Amino acid sequence: xxxxxxxxxxxxxxxRGLSRRGLSPSLVDRCLELDAERRRYLTRVQExxxxxxxxxxxxxxxxxSGKDVSSMLAEMKTLADELETLERRLDEVSxxxxxxxxxxxxxxxxxxxxxxxxxxxxxxxxxxxxxxDEEGIMDHVDILQRLxxxxxxxxxKIAGARFYILKDELVILNLALIRFALDILSRKGFTLVxxxxxxxxxxxxxxxxxxxxxDMLYKVEGEDLYLIGTAEHPIAxxxxxxxLDGRLLPLRYAGVSPCFRREAGAHGKDTKGxxxxxxxxxxxxxxxxxxxxSWAEHEALIRNAEEIYQALxxxxxxxxxxxxxxxxxxxxxxxxxxxxPAQKKYRxxxxxxxxxxxQANRLGIRYREEPHVEETEYVHTLNSTAIATERTIVAIxxxxxxxxxxxxxPEVLHPYTNGVTRLKPRNQ
RNA sequence: GUGGGGGUGCCCUAGCCCGGUAGGGGGCUGGCCUGCUAAGCCAGUGGCUCCAAAAGAGCCUCGCGGGUUCAAAUCCCGCCCCCCACGCCA
Numbered sequence: 001x002x003x004x005x006x007x008x009x010x011x012x013x014x015x016r017g018l019s020r021r022g023l024s025p026s027l028v029d030r031c032l033e034l035d036a037e038r039r040r041y042l043t044r045v046q047e048x049x050x051x052x053x054x055x056x057x058x059x060x061x062x063x064x065s066g067k068d069v070s071s072m073l074a075e076m077k078t079l080a081d082e083l084e085t086l087e088r089r090l091d092e093v094s095x096x097x098x099x100x101x102x103x104x105x106x107x108x109x110x111x112x113x114x115x116x117x118x119x120x121x122x123x124x125x126x127x128x129x130x131x132x133d134e135e136g137i138m139d140h141v142d143i144l145q146r147l148x149x150x151x152x153x154x155x156x157k158i159a160g161a162r163f164y165i166l167k168d169e170l171v172i173l174n175l176a177l178i179r180f181a182l183d184i185l186s187r188k189g190f191t192l193v194x195x196x197x198x199x200x201x202x203x204x205x206x207x208x209x210x211x212x213x214x215d216m217l218y219k220v221e222g223e224d225l226y227l228i229g230t231a232e233h234p235i236a237x238x239x240x241x242x243x244l245d246g247r248l249l250p251l252r253y254a255g256v257s258p259c260f261r262r263e264a265g266a267h268g269k270d271t272k273g274x275x276x277x278x279x280x281x282x283x284x285x286x287x288x289x290x291x292x293x294s295w296a297e298h299e300a301l302i303r304n305a306e307e308i309y310q311a312l313x314x315x316x317x318x319x320x321x322x323x324x325x326x327x328x329x330x331x332x333x334x335x336x337x338x339x340x341p342a343q344k345k346y347r348x349x350x351x352x353x354x355x356x357x358x359q360a361n362r363l364g365i366r367y368r369e370e371p372h373v374e375e376t377e378y379v380h381t382l383n384s385t386a387i388a389t390e391r392t393i394v395a396i397x398x399x400x401x402x403x404x405x406x407x408x409x410p411e412v413l414h415p416y417t418n419g420v421t422r423l424k425p426r427n428q
Numbered sequence: 429g430u431g432g433g434g435g436u437g438c439c440c441u442a443g444c445c446c447g448g449u450a451g452g453g454g455g456c457u458g459g460c461c462u463g464c465u466a467a468g469c470c471a472g473u474g475g476c477u478c479c480a481a482a483a484g485a486g487c488c489u490c491g492c493g494g495g496u497u498c499a500a501a502u503c504c505c506g507c508c509c510c511c512c513a514c515g516c517c518a
Contacts, residue, residue, distance in 0.1 A: 039477065039478085042476080042477055042478095042487085043477060043478060043486095043487095045477095045487080046476090046477060046478085046486060046487040046488085047478095047486080047487090049486085049487055049488085050485095050486055050487070052498090052499085053449085053486095053487090053499095055498080055499095056448070056449095056498070056499050057448075057449065057499095059448080059498065059499075060448040060449090060499080061448090063448080064448090069498085072498075073498050074498090075498090076498040076499080077498065079498090080498075080499095243474085
């Protein structure tokens with residue numbers, strides 16, 4: 001949610017930002033009008049409340065000394081009526097303002113490229129040497145088939161399409177990837193958390209775009225709960241309605257959780273295998289920091305993800321997501337895309353966003369430079385995948401496959417795999 | 429799930445039965461006092477509005493939402509959360 005006080009101070013900044021998003025800059029003026037109207041009502045309401053408080057006290061005193069209070073009662077009555085009308089108008093205007101602000105997207109950073117589609121994303125840097133020229137390279141679905149380490153048919157039987165069952169060494173590999181990422185982030189000072197996998201609507205609204213409720217999120221029937229789409233969602237809520245001590249910022253969390261996604265609107269895309277599924281595991285980085293720190297933190301988060309994929313030896317590139325592909329919550333987003341040899345394409349495995357003060361405004365997360373400093377300021381929040389394990393498994397299977405149908409496990413994972421260094425076809 | 433007890437400002441707590449300016453203690457910050465420290469004393473300690481700003485004034489805040497009333501922390505209704513016991517349970 002955009003900050004109305006900042007909008008009052010620097011409306012042009014917001015007009016420019018909304019224009020870049022393809023929205024009318026007059027939306028800013030609409031907000032400022034509503035804001036002015038709201039404050040006019042508020043002032044009047046406060047005056048009447050003051051009058052009410054004064055009479056109320058006089059009335060209490062008069063009653064004590066046995067004086068006649070009928071004229072006071074009469075005035076209170078008319079005052080109460082007038083107040084009720086004004087308060088209702090105030091509520092209406094406030095709600096309208098809130099709704100308008102709530103639905104405006106975040107202001108993009110200057111470095112976000114223009115453009116509408118994937119092709120307009122800007123490659124920031126690349127790493128590693130993609131396998132391109134080999135014959136007979138298999139995609140992950142075929143490799144899984146030969147290894148016999150996943151059962152997609154049984155998963156479809158018990159849960160439907162876009163589910164999977166991992167088996168044996170693949171279970172170990174999945175857990176190894178999680179441990180590997182957690183250890184790296186723990187060494188970097190991140191606080192490890194395993195959050196709730198379902199959260200209340202109020203928190204979810206603070207973190208995601210309205211559209212996500214329809215396209216991405218599962219609702220728990222009969223409860224005010226939604227399954228999380230990523231650990232970002234619960235972690236963002238950890239400090240809701242708090243004023244943090246600025247000396248302790250940045251606060252860095254590494255969350256591990258399953259992620260649940262409806263994938264509505266993804267019909268026909270990546271229908272086979274375990275690349276696009278309704279449930280997967282992910283280790284997520286999340287940062288609460290001061291505005292002055294957030295752009296450096298954003299770079300640090302993508303570098304952490306790169307460190308992980310470099311250690312795994314998976315060729316990737318980092319792209320700066322263009323205006324048209326940037327969701328409404330983020331001010332800037334990097335994706336890390338890993339090379340998939342069978343598709344001969346880079347595919348998204350990591351998404352790294354600086355949401356500036358957008359989520360913080362919705363969730364009421366502020367900080368104070370030091371205790372007893374009066375002014376508070378909204379924090380900036382950032383999130384980035386550290387590792388999405390199922391997609392990483394896909395990448396490992398395709399990039400580490402050998403001619404004999406076996407798949408090497410990246411060396412950095414060996415400490416976590418109980419001595420398994422290679423996945424071999426079942427029939428061998 | 430049942431029974432009981434709770435939720436009051438940064439923390440603890442009084443007030444609730446019996447409606448009328450939310451009181452006390454602690455912590456912290458600043459000041460006074462003081463060889464130093466401690467103690468003591470004074471003030472401040474959430475959100476918002478008016479105001480160019482400062483100063484000042486006011487409004488709101490007793491878990492949340494309704495209701496009754498001239499007036500609600502207090503009375504009534506609904507909901508949420510925490511603690512204890514019992515029950516159920518991986």
